[in-house]
Amino acid sequence: MLLTFAPPNADLMDKFSYLSNADPVVIDQYYQLYRENPDQLDTGWRKFFEGFEFAQIHGGSASGGDVSNEHMQKEIHVVHLIHAYRSRGHLLSTTNPIRPRKDRQPGLELRFHELSDADLDTRFASGSLIGLPNGTLREIVDRLKSIYCRSIGIEYMHIRNTEIRDWCKSKFEKEAHHYDFTVEKKKRILNKLNEAVAFESFLHKKYVGQKRFSLEGGENTIPALDAVIQKGAELGIDSVAIGMAHRGRLNVLANILGKTYEYIFNEFEGNVNPDLSFGDGDVKYHLGFSSQVDTLAGKKVALDLVPNPSHLEAVDPVLEGFVRAKADLLYNKDYNRILPVLIHGDAALAGQGVVTEVAQMSQLKGFHTGGSLHFVINNQIGFTTDFDDARSSDYCTAVAKAIDVPVLHVNGDDAEAVTFAVEFAIAFRQQFHLDVFVDMLCYRRHGHNESDEPKFTQPQLYGLIEKHPNPREVYQKMLIARGDIDEKLAHQMEEDFKNLLQDRLNLVKQNAVPYKPHALDKEWENMRKANYEDFEQSPETKVTKKALDEVIQALTTVPEGFKPIKKVQKVLEERAELFASGTINWSMGELLAYGTMLTEGRKVRITGQDVMRGTFSHRHAAVRDENTNEVYINLNNIREKQGRFSIYNSLLSEYAVLGFEYGYSMASPNVLTIWEAQFGDFANGAQTIIDQFISSGESKWRKSNGIVMLLPHGYEGQGPEHSNARPERFLQLAAELNMVVANVTTPANFFHLLRRQQCWDFRKPLIVMSPKALLRHPQCISSVSELTDSKFLEIIDDSFVDLKKVKRVLLCTGKIYYDLLARQQQEKRKDVAVVRIEQLYPMAEGQLQAIYDKYAKAEFYWVQEEPKNMGYWTYMLRYDLNHHLELISRKSSASPATGYAKVHEREQQDIINKAFTL
Ligand SMILES: Cc1ncc(C[n+]2csc(CCOP(=O)(O)OP(=O)(O)O)c2C)c(N)n1
Ligand SMILES: [Mg+2]
Numbered sequence: 001m002l003l004t005f006a007p008p009n010a011d012l013m014d015k016f017s018y019l020s021n022a023d024p025v026v027i028d029q030y031y032q033l034y035r036e037n038p039d040q041l042d043t044g045w046r047k048f049f050e051g052f053e054f055a056q057i058h059g060g061s062a063s064g065g066d067v068s069n070e071h072m073q074k075e076i077h078v079v080h081l082i083h084a085y086r087s088r089g090h091l092l093s094t095t096n097p098i099r100p101r102k103d104r105q106p107g108l109e110l111r112f113h114e115l116s117d118a119d120l121d122t123r124f125a126s127g128s129l130i131g132l133p134n135g136t137l138r139e140i141v142d143r144l145k146s147i148y149c150r151s152i153g154i155e156y157m158h159i160r161n162t163e164i165r166d167w168c169k170s171k172f173e174k175e176a177h178h179y180d181f182t183v184e185k186k187k188r189i190l191n192k193l194n195e196a197v198a199f200e201s202f203l204h205k206k207y208v209g210q211k212r213f214s215l216e217g218g219e220n221t222i223p224a225l226d227a228v229i230q231k232g233a234e235l236g237i238d239s240v241a242i243g244m245a246h247r248g249r250l251n252v253l254a255n256i257l258g259k260t261y262e263y264i265f266n267e268f269e270g271n272v273n274p275d276l277s278f279g280d281g282d283v284k285y286h287l288g289f290s291s292q293v294d295t296l297a298g299k300k301v302a303l304d305l306v307p308n309p310s311h312l313e314a315v316d317p318v319l320e321g322f323v324r325a326k327a328d329l330l331y332n333k334d335y336n337r338i339l340p341v342l343i344h345g346d347a348a349l350a351g352q353g354v355v356t357e358v359a360q361m362s363q364l365k366g367f368h369t370g371g372s373l374h375f376v377i378n379n380q381i382g383f384t385t386d387f388d389d390a391r392s393s394d395y396c397t398a399v400a401k402a403i404d405v406p407v408l409h410v411n412g413d414d415a416e417a418v419t420f421a422v423e424f425a426i427a428f429r430q431q432f433h434l435d436v437f438v439d440m441l442c443y444r445r446h447g448h449n450e451s452d453e454p455k456f457t458q459p460q461l462y463g464l465i466e467k468h469p470n471p472r473e474v475y476q477k478m479l480i481a482r483g484d485i486d487e488k489l490a491h492q493m494e495e496d497f498k499n500l501l502q503d504r505l506n507l508v509k510q511n512a513v514p515y516k517p518h519a520l521d522k523e524w525e526n527m528r529k530a531n532y533e534d535f536e537q538s539p540e541t542k543v544t545k546k547a548l549d550e551v552i553q554a555l556t557t558v559p560e561g562f563k564p565i566k567k568v569q570k571v572l573e574e575r576a577e578l579f580a581s582g583t584i585n586w587s588m589g590e591l592l593a594y595g596t597m598l599t600e601g602r603k604v605r606i607t608g609q610d611v612m613r614g615t616f617s618h619r620h621a622a623v624r625d626e627n628t629n630e631v632y633i634n635l636n637n638i639r640e641k642q643g644r645f646s647i648y649n650s651l652l653s654e655y656a657v658l659g660f661e662y663g664y665s666m667a668s669p670n671v672l673t674i675w676e677a678q679f680g681d682f683a684n685g686a687q688t689i690i691d692q693f694i695s696s697g698e699s700k701w702r703k704s705n706g707i708v709m710l711l712p713h714g715y716e717g718q719g720p721e722h723s724n725a726r727p728e729r730f731l732q733l734a735a736e737l738n739m740v741v742a743n744v745t746t747p748a749n750f751f752h753l754l755r756r757q758q759c760w761d762f763r764k765p766l767i768v769m770s771p772k773a774l775l776r777h778p779q780c781i782s783s784v785s786e787l788t789d790s791k792f793l794e795i796i797d798d799s800f801v802d803l804k805k806v807k808r809v810l811l812c813t814g815k816i817y818y819d820l821l822a823r824q825q826q827e828k829r830k831d832v833a834v835v836r837i838e839q840l841y842p843m844a845e846g847q848l849q850a851i852y853d854k855y856a857k858a859e860f861y862w863v864q865e866e867p868k869n870m871g872y873w874t875y876m877l878r879y880d881l882n883h884h885l886e887l888i889s890r891k892s893s894a895s896p897a898t899g900y901a902k903v904h905e906r907e908q909q910d911i912i913n914k915a916f917t918l
Contacts, residue, residue: 027076043166044129048079051128074119078126078140081113086169087157089148090409091394095441097413097474098380098464104394110141130173146177151417155395156406164432168406171424179420186484187493188296189223189415193472194497195255196222202261202504203250209451215248216445218377219471220418221343224440225256227419228341228373228426229303233295235430236336239302239326243319244343245312247377249305252343257291257303258513261504288701290521291513302518306663307701309692312348316358317656318693321663323369328646329668330518335370335433339426343375346439347382350391350398354688357656359399362435366607366648367660371429374400374437375422378412379444384457397437405435412442415475443468472497523669527704530737530762535842538792541755543596545788551595552579554638555588562632564623571620582784586775587618589747589782593754594645595635597672602758603643604635605664607650607657608676608710615678615712618775621647654685658709662693665707669763672754673707680711680725680769681896694765695733706763708754713743713769714815715865715897717904724866724896727840730767731875734841741841743769743814745796748782749838752792769814777818794844797851798833800824805831809855810915811885812863813837813872820863823912832916833858840872843879852882861886863915865908867893888914 033040034049041049052075084107091106110116120138127135130143148154154176156168181189196219203212215221229240244252253259288307292300306322308315323340331337342358349355361367376397382390391398400407406428410421418440425436443465447454454462469477476493479485485493517525556576558564564572575588584592594604609615612622622633635645650657658675665673677683683690697703711725730741744750750768757766774780810820810832820834835851837843852860862885864871869892876885890907898904 027072042162043170047128048126051133052125074115074122075124075126077113077115078124078137079129081108081110081115082126082129082140082144083157084108084113085144085148089144090153090155092145092149093153093409093411094150095153095409095411096380097411097441098443098468099461110137143177147173148176150177151411151414152176152421153409154406155400155409158401159404159406161404164404164434167431168428171427175424176420179416181416181419183484185419186416186479188226189419190472190475190479190493192223192226192255193219193415193475194493194500196220196251197470197472198497198501198504199251199254199261201501204450206265206505211449211451212250213246213248213449214446215251215377216470217379217465218248218412218440218442218444219251220412220415220440220442221248221375221377222251222255223415224375224418224422224438225252225341227422228339228375229256229293229301230295230297231423231426232339232430233299233301234297235426237301237339237426237430238299238331239304239338240341241304241306241319241323241326241338242341242343243306243308243315245308245315245345245348246310247345247379248343253289253305256293257289257305258293259289259291260510260512262507262510263512265507288703291515293513300516302516306666307697307703309688309700311688311692312345313352313354314659314688314692316342316354317361317659318663318666318689320358320361320367320369320372321660321665322667323663324367324660325664325667325671326520327369329520329671335368336430338370339429340369340372341375342372343377344396345382346376346378346380346387346396347385347390349374349376350393350396351382354655354659356399356402357651357653359403359435360651360653361656361660362403364648364651366646366650367657368433371405371432371434371436373422373425373429374435376437376439378439378441380441381444381458381461383448384454386458395439397439400435400437403435405437407437407439409439409441412440413471413474415471415478442471445470520667520669524704526761527669528762529704530760530764532737532842534760534762535737535740535794535839536844536846538752538756538794539759541752541759541791542788543755545784547596547599548579548592548784548787550599551592551635551638552576554634555591555595556634558623558632558634559637562630563626564632565626568620568623572623578781579784583781584747584751584784584787585781586747586750586771587614587620589751589787590619590754591621591635592787593751594672595638597755597758598635598643598645599638601641601643603646603668603671604674605646605661605671606674606676607648607661608674609652609678610649611676612647612649615676616772616775621645654682655689658683658686658689659693662689662697662705662707665705665763666697666703669704669706670758672758674710675707676710676770677712677725679722680713681721681723683709683711683725684729690730691733694767695730695738698738699736704763705765706757708757708766708768710768710770712772714772714774715904715908716773717901718897719899720895720897724870725769726870726896727769727866727872728870728875731841731872734875737764737842739765739767739841740839741767741769742839744838745774745814745817745836746780746782746786748786748790749793749796751782751787752790753839756792771815774815774818779818779821792839794837794839795847795851796836796838797854798835800830801833802830803854806833806855806858807831807918809833809835809851809858809860810863810888811835811837811851811860811876813840816863816865816911819865819908819912820915823916827916829916831918837872840875845879845881848879849881856882859886860884861888861915863888863911865890865911867891867896869893870896 038046088106091104121136123134123136127140132139132143154172159165200214200216288305290304292302306319319340327333327335327338380387397407408421410417421438425438428436480490556572622631624631661673661675713725715723817836862876867890873887
């Protein structure tokens with residue numbers, strides 16, 4: 001074959017990285033490069049030419065040493081075929097344990113590659129690409145099938161990064177067609193299957209018809225998770241945190257986390273003493289648990305299963321945040337040591353958008369957790385819905401492709417393949433710190449729950465399932481058939497299994513797995529439960545002037561040589577001037593709160609959209625150099641020894657980011673964790689996290705949480721979507737001291753409110769209706785002495801009026817106070833008092849009663865700018881302590897606010913007029 005030399009150029013090199021390139025001229029040129037220096041080529045091409053030369057030397061090619069053009073063409077077709085198997089072989093893999101898989105037209109037949117049966121005995125140099133130098137086409141196809149089309153189908157060719165793609169390719173091609181586990185390992189897998197099956201069969205007998213969301217059909221989940229822990233520990237992991245839904249959760253608790261049967265059954269039988277003083281509790285398949293297990297290699301691995309609500313996939317961001325906190329605080333960001341595992345159902349994985357949000361977070365610096373292992377219990381059904389109705393993509397794992405990570409689809413009846421797949425996934429995760437998916441195809445033996453009749457909707461499928469042996473039987477048979485264990489050992493194992501079943505039925509005492517609390521657990525142990533008195537009088541949160549001076553110094557300076565743009569320089573100067581004059585504005589109140597906490601050794605974390613600058617351009621918590629774009633974070637430069645201030649602009653998600661911060665806060669009581677919405681109303685995109693976690697987590701799972709939500713709120717004529725953070729919804733959820741809802745009017749009160757979060761020796765979520773226009777309102781300032789001498793004020797009385805003259809009291813909260821104040825001052829109205837409720841829930845009832853008593857002869861109005869059916873009105877009726885509270889507000893309305901600025905102005909005037917018209 002004549003090979004003409006063409007000088008390499010960038011374009012050419014670019015083309016060369018794709019084995020699918022079919023142009024013989026290009027191949028010629030490429031061969032020249034190979035002859036010059038093989039290292040110029042990627043491994044695929046190098047192997048190809050090695051094989052090619054091997055064939056020439058050994059004279060095994062069809063043309064007997066000299067390569068005809070026709071043969072060269074066929075070599076290229078074989079290269080294509082190999083590429084096709086790597087790309088689409090998974091579509092032919094035998095991953096479905098129950099029924100033939102759907103024809104997704106993988107296009108792997110020889111005829112699609114201009115090859116035919118007549119070529120099967122021809123030798124091809126391209127065989128070297130898969131370890132068969134000069135193999136026949138038959139051998140090449142057999143090898144491809146045995147790698148790519150057996151119990152594991154792998155998707156990795158979509159990954160753009162060559163190093164990662166090559167890693168997957170060489171590891172999988174080397175190992176997937178003959179993983180030879182030791183007998184010990186095989187026994188371990190079988191034992192784990194025994195435990196999984198025994199657990200379900202016990203519950204099935206003992207608690208007939210009770211909902212347990214059995215794992216039956218997907219029992220290989222248990223050996224898989226066991227392998228994750230064993231392999232993970234070998235590769236450096238000290239801690240595994242799991243987020244999962246209902247399916248198989250009890251089995252995982254018993255057989256992976258080591259929660260004893262006794263403990264679980266007590267919950268089943270309702271024997272657990274309801275400790276109602278602590279909350280209302282939750283159903284057994286939602287509870288969390290922590291333990292510590294010993295691996296076979298003698299290492300201890302901490303395990304956490306975080307509690308989750310019914311809302312599928314809602315736990316995903318929470319788990320990620322939880323892991324990030326542990327990685328930050330316990331492992332110094334060494335993600336090699338901690339692994340997040342998310343277990344998904346097939347239908348939920350495909351259907352729930354939060355999965356995509358979480359996937360998009362996975363590689364962002366504020367939210368990275370070193371790569372999550374996603375394990376799918378793919379039972380091919382969601383409640384009664386077939387997968388054909390559950391997604392448009394071929395696979396439920398389609399989201400993996402968006403973030404360029406691999407997916408292994410594996411037959412859930414092939415225990416060893418499942419183990420191989422998760423071990424591969426763990427090795428990948430530890431190597432690249434990226435997400436990876438293992439999609440275990442299995443089936444669901446019963447209905448959605450055990451009392452459900454699956455034949456109503458899938459009669460044919462459930463006809464097949466009825467006759468199908470369980471995964472333990474399948475594996476045991478396989479071991480015997482392969483001669484891996486002899487009859488005697490098989491018999492012994494069967495006996496062991498029966499004994500295990502009997503022991504469990506007899507409730508033979510199990511040893512509880514020990515748990516060694518880590519530093520963060522201990523921080524939680526130091527926390528107590530809050531009581532009503534805590535909210536009547538706030539704790540000391542004041543600081544010394546010296547402490548403020550130190551923080552202000554950092555907030556007003558940048559290092560030598562660092563040059564912010566002029567406008568930012570001005571912001572820094574204004575801060576200095578204001579402070580020097582004894583005053584602070586809103587953003588200074590906020591930044592000083594953080595700064596003083598940092599110098600006290602606490603940590604602060606803030607995320608949300610555009611939080612670094614602040615949506616309203618007020619925060620400037622990070623400044624940039626005009627020329628280099630370098631970022632400088634003043635609050636991280638207060639002094640040498642201080643807590644870390646972490647601030648990250650988030651992706652454009654509310655659900656996942658709020659969930660993440662809730663999880664972060666759940667792990668770390670001593671980090672002030674804050675999420676800010678761009679505008680308050682966007683928080684409803686995260687309603688599931690608010691309803692299912694923030695407002696009810698403590699009551700359901702005894703999990704306190706100190707997360708702060710900042711929700712910009714206020715009627716400023718910006719239209720329906722930017723006015724209202726829906727305080728009424730939070731107030732409707734407020735009960736049993738589950739959270740704090742506040743709308744404060746002064747920078748000083750905001751300072752104390754934020755500091756109070758960490759000064760308490762308990763933790764409560766804090767929901768703040770935060771300001772927009774007030775950020776720059778000339779009257780919305782505080783004196784520095786309010787930070788050094790005062791504390792958080794739940795209710796602020798009017799100091800202007802003359803008590804003897806007061807005929808009317810206007811109770812209000814938030815921004816409208818300044819509109820009312822303006823009128824009161826303008827008309828010098830000593831007869832109308834304006835009293836601010838700064839903390840709406842928990843209401844400081846004693847203080848409110850004192851206000852009612854003080855102005856006993858006056859009439860009381862609640863004034864709000866929100867329409868009557870929104871805002872605080874219906875909530876305030878709970879605190880109508882004198883039974884005469886009246887309302888001044890906008891009329892009830894379907895939409896939160898008018899879209900017309902003029903109408904807004906008129907409505908606002910109307911409210912103020914009414915308030916002062918006696
Ligand atoms: C967000 C949400 N929507 C609906 C439901 C009700 N629901 C509970 S389980 C289930 C089916 C889940 O199917 P899949 O994710 O495949 O898990 P499987 O039960 O098959 O293991 C549904 C629709 C829910 N729990 N959460
Ligand atoms: Mg399912």
